[in-house]
Amino acid sequence: xxxxxxxxxLSQLESVYAPLAESIRRLIxxxxxxxAEPAAVASAKAKIDAAAAELGxxxxxxxxxxxxxxxxxxxxxxxxxxxxxNPVAPPLVVRHExxxxxxxxxxxxxxxxxxxxHVHGGVCALVLDHVLGATAHQPGRPAYTGTLTLRYRRRTAxxxxxxxQAHVERTEGVKTFAVGHLADEDGVTVEAHGxxxxxxxxxA
Amino acid sequence: xxxxxxxxxLSQLESVYAPLAESIRRLIxxxxxxxAEPAAVASAKAKIDAAAAELGxxxxxxxxxxxxxxxxxxxxxxxxxxxxxNPVAPPLVVRHExxxxxxxxxxxxxxxxxxxxHVHGGVCALVLDHVLGATAHQPGRPAYTGTLTLRYRRRTAxxxxxxxQAHVERTEGVKTFAVGHLADEDGVTVEAHGxxxxxxxxxA
Numbered sequence: 002x003x004x005x006x007x008x009x010x011l012s013q014l015e016s017v018y019a020p021l022a023e024s025i026r027r028l029i030x031x032x033x034x035x036x037a038e039p040a041a042v043a044s045a046k047a048k049i050d051a052a053a054a055e056l057g058x059x060x061x062x063x064x065x066x067x068x069x070x071x072x073x074x075x076x077x078x079x080x081x082x083x084x085x086x087n088p089v090a091p092p093l094v095v096r097h098e099x100x101x102x103x104x105x106x107x108x109x110x111x112x113x114x115x116x117x118x119h120v121h122g123g124v125c126a127l128v129l130d131h132v133l134g135a136t137a138h139q140p141g142r143p144a145y146t147g148t149l150t151l152r153y154r155r156r157t158a159x160x161x162x163x164x165x166q167a168h169v170e171r172t173e174g175v176k177t178f179a180v181g182h183l184a185d186e187d188g189v190t191v192e193a194h195g196x197x198x199x200x201x202x203x204x205a
Numbered sequence: 206x207x208x209x210x211x212x213x214x215l216s217q218l219e220s221v222y223a224p225l226a227e228s229i230r231r232l233i234x235x236x237x238x239x240x241a242e243p244a245a246v247a248s249a250k251a252k253i254d255a256a257a258a259e260l261g262x263x264x265x266x267x268x269x270x271x272x273x274x275x276x277x278x279x280x281x282x283x284x285x286x287x288x289x290x291n292p293v294a295p296p297l298v299v300r301h302e303x304x305x306x307x308x309x310x311x312x313x314x315x316x317x318x319x320x321x322x323h324v325h326g327g328v329c330a331l332v333l334d335h336v337l338g339a340t341a342h343q344p345g346r347p348a349y350t351g352t353l354t355l356r357y358r359r360r361t362a363x364x365x366x367x368x369x370q371a372h373v374e375r376t377e378g379v380k381t382f383a384v385g386h387l388a389d390e391d392g393v394t395v396e397a398h399g400x401x402x403x404x405x406x407x408x409a
Contacts, residue, residue, distance in 0.1 A: 017243045017246050018236075018246065020250065021236055021246050021249065021250050021253075022236065024250050024253045024254055024257070025229070025232060025233060025236055025253060027254075027257050028229060028232075028253050028256060028257040028260070029229060029233075029291075029292045029293060030264075031257050031260045031261040031264045032222075032225055032226065032229055032257075032260050032290070032292060033283050033288075033290055033291055033292075034264040034265050034266070034267075035260040035261065035263050035264045035265075036263040036264070036265060037259065037260050037262070037263045038263075039221045041259055041260070041262075041263070042221050042222065042225050042260070044256075044259060045225065045255075045256035045257075045259045045260050046224065046225050046228050046256075048252040048253070048255050048256040048259075049225075049228045049229060049232050049252070049253065049256050050228055050231075051249075051252050052232060052248075052249035052250075052252040052253050052256075053228070053231050053232040053235050053236075053249075055241065055245055055248060055249045055252075056232070056235045056236050056239040056241050056245070056246070056249050057235040057239065058241070058245075059239050059240040059241045059242075059245070060234075060235045060238040060239045060240070061238050061239075061240060062238070063238075063315070063322070063363075063364070079237045079315055079316075079318045080318060080319060080325065081316065081317050081318055081319060081325040081327070081328055082319075082325065082327060084237075084318070086236070086237055087233075087237055087315075087316060087318070088233045088236060088237075088316070089233060089293050089316040089317070111267070111283055111291075112283075112285065112291060112292070112293040113285050113293070114283045114284060114285055114288070114291070115284060115285060115286075115335075116347060116349065118267070121284065121285040121286065121331065121334070121335070122334050122338070122349065122350035122353070123285070123286060123330060123331030123332065123333070123334030123335050123350075124285050124331060126327060126330035126331060126334055126353060126355075127325070127327030127328060127330060127331045128327065129327070130325070130326050130327030130330055131319075131325070131327050134326070143320060145320065145326065145357065145360065146326035146327075146355070146357045147356075147357055148354070148355065148356050148357065149326070149330060149354070149355045149357075150352070150353070150354045150355075151330075151350070151352065151353045151354075152351075152352050153349065153350045153351055153352065153353075156349065159267075160267070
């Protein structure tokens, strides 16, 4: 399963589907913060259900997986952190520097709340797992999380500019040892280190 | 900030807003899997934007935080893991047994994808942070993640029944040491242990 990697013009599809995901992200945000009366909620809900029915007519079973562009580049279409089509993803844009540094700058809104006004500690873990893992990923050679250790120095505020970054500390065979952190404008909020593993054989 | 804990009839509000969040979760799911043509996507997007505008008229600034029922029970309204109003949350229903065991059973769909067909490793961390932390939470006395360590034994499949559970290993002053795991029908997929801290003073 999931070995099919259809080769389509993703940039064209992205121009259709990325704005849809952005619209749903805005809807998620206002739906959490809305104090609409029951009649207004019912009216909005009817529109949402109609939109879901419309999109559902051509919905494929199962998850989306990775798609490939004509030049062979893998696109994590539905990924929970970076997927441009996934409204649950912020989505992060992950940058790779020539020296191996991997980083992403972003802001997290009410949809990622844990303690009131603050980012859920598990969302910090989600972001750091992805950014640390990105130090090990190679085209056509994914890496899987082996272990991940997080140390929370202080809380991370919602709706403030954040930066996650990571680099490779060392590699040993199929293992990549990565370190990184999440930071706001006042410094590091969460430290992370992880071991990411390249399977010896591509997963079935 | 965020010290306001309005006391309202949440069960009545939940009957209005929880179905809205459920509708948006369905929309998220089909939107990721849809292969709708551009015209159908534009039509659905227009409905979504109209719904967002309708809900946005009464949207309050900032995150939602915790609300309290008349009997003083705290409800994590917008929480990224358990928030009934948060479409990004699966949402988990977390159970507390008399012997201290905390558990939740759930299924994760395409919105939580990492490796194709599998749960994002960071989403496993998100869920485990919450369930381990729930062993330490007490009414009016929240606990914050201090450290969290995850060991991934194997991948966790999407769209299969999953169970997360945790218990307290020991406590030392303000620290709760919790252990737990995520499992599918074939056994444990991710092990976790964490230290959760009760602030000596309630956070500002």
